[in-house]
Amino acid sequence: MxxxxxxxxxxxxxxxxxxxxxxxxxxxxxxxxxxNAEVRPKCDPLGPENMLIVAPGFLSGTNLVNTxxxxxxxxxxxxxxxxxSNAGGTVAAALGRLGxxxxxxxxxxxxxxxxxxxxxxxxxxxxxxxxxxxxxRTYALVEEILETYGKKTSVLCIGPAGEQRxxxxxxxxxxxxxxxxxxxxxxxLGAVMGAKGLKAIIVDQGGxxxxxxxxxxxxxxxxKGIVKAIKEDPMSxxxxxxxxxAGLVAPVNxxxxxxxxxxxxxxxxxxxxxxxxxxxxxxxxxxxKTTHMGCAQCIVHCSNEFVDQKGEYIxxxxxxxxxxxxxxxxxxxxxxxxxxxxxxxxxIGVDTMSTGVAVAVAMDAxxxxxxxxxxxxxxxxxxxxxxxxxKILGNGPVAVGKHFNHARVPAVKGQSIAAYDPRAMLGNxxxxxxxxxxxxxxxxxxxxxxxxxxxxPLKNEGQVETSRNLQIAMAAADCTGICFMAFVALLGPEGxxxxxxxxxxKFGTKLGPDDIQALGVRVLKAEREFNRKAGFTNQDxxxxxxxxxxxxxxxxxxxxxxxxxxxxVFDF
Amino acid sequence: MMxxxxxPHGTLGGRFLNLEPGQxxxxxxxxxxxxxxxxxxxxxxxxxxxxxxxxxRVLKENDTMPPGSSASIFEPIHGG
Numbered sequence: 304m305x306x307x308x309x310x311x312x313x314x315x316x317x318x319x320x321x322x323x324x325x326x327x328x329x330x331x332x333x334x335x336x337x338x339n340a341e342v343r344p345k346c347d348p349l350g351p352e353n354m355l356i357v358a359p360g361f362l363s364g365t366n367l368v369n370t371x372x373x374x375x376x377x378x379x380x381x382x383x384x385x386x387x388s389n390a391g392g393t394v395a396a397a398l399g400r401l402g403x404x405x406x407x408x409x410x411x412x413x414x415x416x417x418x419x420x421x422x423x424x425x426x427x428x429x430x431x432x433x434x435x436x437x438x439x440r441t442y443a444l445v446e447e448i449l450e451t452y453g454k455k456t457s458v459l460c461i462g463p464a465g466e467q468r469x470x471x472x473x474x475x476x477x478x479x480x481x482x483x484x485x486x487x488x489x490x491x492l493g494a495v496m497g498a499k500g501l502k503a504i505i506v507d508q509g510g511x512x513x514x515x516x517x518x519x520x521x522x523x524x525x526x527k528g529i530v531k532a533i534k535e536d537p538m539s540x541x542x543x544x545x546x547x548x549a550g551l552v553a554p555v556n557x558x559x560x561x562x563x564x565x566x567x568x569x570x571x572x573x574x575x576x577x578x579x580x581x582x583x584x585x586x587x588x589x590x591x592k593t594t595h596m597g598c599a600q601c602i603v604h605c606s607n608e609f610v611d612q613k614g615e616y617i618x619x620x621x622x623x624x625x626x627x628x629x630x631x632x633x634x635x636x637x638x639x640x641x642x643x644x645x646x647x648x649x650x651i652g653v654d655t656m657s658t659g660v661a662v663a664v665a666m667d668a669x670x671x672x673x674x675x676x677x678x679x680x681x682x683x684x685x686x687x688x689x690x691x692x693x694k695i696l697g698n699g700p701v702a703v704g705k706h707f708n709h710a711r712v713p714a715v716k717g718q719s720i721a722a723y724d725p726r727a728m729l730g731n732x733x734x735x736x737x738x739x740x741x742x743x744x745x746x747x748x749x750x751x752x753x754x755x756x757x758x759x760p761l762k763n764e765g766q767v768e769t770s771r772n773l774q775i776a777m778a779a780a781d782c783t784g785i786c787f788m789a790f791v792a793l794l795g796p797e798g799x800x801x802x803x804x805x806x807x808x809k810f811g812t813k814l815g816p817d818d819i820q821a822l823g824v825r826v827l828k829a830e831r832e833f834n835r836k837a838g839f840t841n842q843d844x845x846x847x848x849x850x851x852x853x854x855x856x857x858x859x860x861x862x863x864x865x866x867x868x869x870x871x872v873f874d875f
Numbered sequence: 876m877m878x879x880x881x882x883p884h885g886t887l888g889g890r891f892l893n894l895e896p897g898q899x900x901x902x903x904x905x906x907x908x909x910x911x912x913x914x915x916x917x918x919x920x921x922x923x924x925x926x927x928x929x930x931x932r933v934l935k936e937n938d939t940m941p942p943g944s945s946a947s948i949f950e951p952i953h954g955g
Binding site: 537538541542545546548550551553554557558559569575578579580581623722723727744748750751753754755756759760761787791857858 | 884885886888897923924926928930931932933935947949950951952953954
């Protein structure tokens with residue numbers, strides 16, 4: 304249980320025990336509660352007052368499966384709100400095995416100075432000058448890092464977009480094969496890392512000093528129960544390994560809720576060409592991997608490796624949200640182009656979702672035609688080249704909308720929506736509007752509730768309550784390091800009980816379900832409090848006007864949840 | 876009997892030989908047949924909890940299948 308505090312201004316490094324007020328926290332809970340307590344809400348997100356906090360979940364570093372989500376938090380340069388973005392890969396497990404609760408980056412390096420932060424197998428840290436790596440793209444950078452520091456190394460890094468401090472810059476996380484293809488993409492945290500003067504955080508995977516378990520035997524039993532639940536759950540055990548998250552393309556289009564052509568339609572013409580099954584078939588034919596272990600200790604294997612016609616790697620884990628942003632929103636129905644755009648974004652270090660939507664807004668404003676693959680690739684390349692338009696694009700869809708004086712920008716608090724149109728899935732609109740971090744599907748996604756017929760996506764009834772409950776549940780889940788694909792399997796009574804037992808065995812507590820809910824509420828309250836102090840009000844918890852006014856085909860419905868109802872989401 | 880077009884997606888597509896992704900097939904069920912009847916005729920076990928969508932609406936298991944409709948079917952999936 305220790306904090307590693309790095310001050311980039313004076314290059315000092317301190318290790319300290321986790322203060323009492325942060326004990327028992329991990330992941331998003333730790334990043335959000337600490338930022339609310341210690342970062343001045345009105346500070347410049349790209350200045351020395353902001354903190355960048357890297358926190359594994361509190362179960363990361365144990366031998367429990369699927370617990371390698373890393374939470375990264377800061378005040379966001381994209382939204383101006385508090386932000387947590389989490390990613391898979393291997394770094395959360397590596398930090399957890401070192402007993403590191405969080406790496407806290409403070410201050411700011413002098414202009415032009417850039418460093419690596421290297422953490423060795425004993426947990427000792429060192430800032431290494433990295434001027435020769437300035438401007439490097441992430442794939443080449445990580446290859447060199449692994450050559451220098453060894454293959455058993457986890458990397459968090461930024462690309463040119465982060466160095467340019469662009470508001471949609473991501474922090475890329477290396478996967479099990481050492482590729483920087485996982486992303487803490489949302490909220491522009493790559494720009495915060497770039498502003499600090501940090502190019503990469505490099506963590507030795509050989510740590511052997513995880514925090515002790517309060518009850519190792521009970522933990523072992525609980526871990527077995529969790530594995531059993533995951534293996535028995537249809538989605539975790541065979542839908543995800545076969546199709547990955549791309550399996551959502553067919554259901555969401557079939558329901559008319561796949562925002563297409565910059566959210567002008569709810570169905571993409573030709574979506575069958577970019578569906579999960581079409582992707583799996585293409586990958587199989589070319590000799591790629593339809594299922595793949597991307598993250599440490601994963602037993603779900605939702606990842607894939609998309610290859611070209613020669614069988615050569617293009618990108619790792621082509622996922623639903625990227626297929627949507629780079630495909631549905633831009634009208635591009637070609638998986639090869641979408642895969643290249645995905646790779647390009649990972650390599651440059653920008654969020655695929657914000658970038659795809661930014662390209663779509665530019666197309667909608669007449670800058671290029673929908674479906675123009677070459678134009679999309681050219682636009683995204685401009686980000687790496689640092690052209691004036693590239694900078695605008697890399698600052699996200701709101702910046703593009705301002706540039707073209709184009710009002711149809713599907714974003715809330717500066718961050719683009721995800722792959723569920725609020726007019727055809729009302730509850731997802733509630734989440735997008737009210738999430739403290741801007742529109743964010745991971746905060747509380749109702750698509751599963753719709754597909755399991757718990758709720759009608761087109762009727763107001765139950766949307767606010769379901770969004771609220773999911774936002775609370777996800778705020779708590781994001782503290783643990785568990786991946787969502789495994790978490791779904793733990794929503795049943797047996798899996799849920801095993802998960803609670805694992806938490807209690809870790810801490811020596813007797814927490815019940817109400818305590819977990821209370822943790823989620825505590826996290827959301829901290830996030831809302833920070834935002835209020837930063838100047839946000841309920842008026843910011845609103846969708847763009849066109850969602851209320853412009854009917855979405857094929858249902859031809861608009862968003863009908865009232866402002867009054869939205870204001871009750873966090874009525875606790 | 877009434878005719879329907881059924882398009883199995885995702886993991887359900889593999890249950891039907893020679894179907895390309897997204898390709899539909901003709902199915903006949905009794906007039907007034909429900910979602911449950913359709914899935915039984917297709918040989919999809921109840922435990923799969925298959926989702927049936929017609930004209931963008933997710934149907935419940937006791938809903939009547941509209942004659943001549945085109946139905947998309949798939950396994951439930953969550954998104955995060």
